[in-house]
Amino acid sequence: MPNVYPLPDLTPVSASGAATPQPATGAAPLVGAPYTPNVDPGLVAFDGNDYLHTINWRTFIVGIQYYLPPRGRIFISGNYSQGKSNNIANYYHPGARTQPWVNSMAVFQSSRYVDGNIFFDITRAIRTGLSYQRVDQNLADGTSAHNNRFELTLLHFL
Numbered sequence: 001m002p003n004v005y006p007l008p009d010l011t012p013v014s015a016s017g018a019a020t021p022q023p024a025t026g027a028a029p030l031v032g033a034p035y036t037p038n039v040d041p042g043l044v045a046f047d048g049n050d051y052l053h054t055i056n057w058r059t060f061i062v063g064i065q066y067y068l069p070p071r072g073r074i075f076i077s078g079n080y081s082q083g084k085s086n087n088i089a090n091y092y093h094p095g096a097r098t099q100p101w102v103n104s105m106a107v108f109q110s111s112r113y114v115d116g117n118i119f120f121d122i123t124r125a126i127r128t129g130l131s132y133q134r135v136d137q138n139l140a141d142g143t144s145a146h147n148n149r150f151e152l153t154l155l156h157f158l
Helices: 088-092
Strands: 044-046 052-054 057-067 074-085 108-121 126-139 144-156
Touching: 044 088, 088 108
Parallel strands: none
Antiparallel strands: 044 052, 057 074, 074 108, 108 126, 126 144
């Protein structure tokens, strides 16, 4: 799996919780002239010597969809994605000297997402579905978090 530099939009880990990079030295984030980098949050970070580094991510996503016979009015689908950074904790860990204003409990270094879905076409214009989703994350401070949820959907096509 390749490392991604920079991470493209809509990648499962594109919002890792990392803040917009700020130089480690100088004024605190809310003091003095604002620093406005031309880069999205979570793609790069400054180290303790004000050197800019990319945040390395390795990601993938896989999905499947199957329409059940005989008429295909019922279909099932599922997705799995995973992302891991081998260096984000170096810049956003609680003991890191850089980015001290970032809450390391909100920055994750790896994430897994899985969902399973079943949809039924009531008519050609109305579809309903049920979905289960789970997210597991390992945070930069060494803790982990997860979220389980169900979703009921009703769609109307014009």
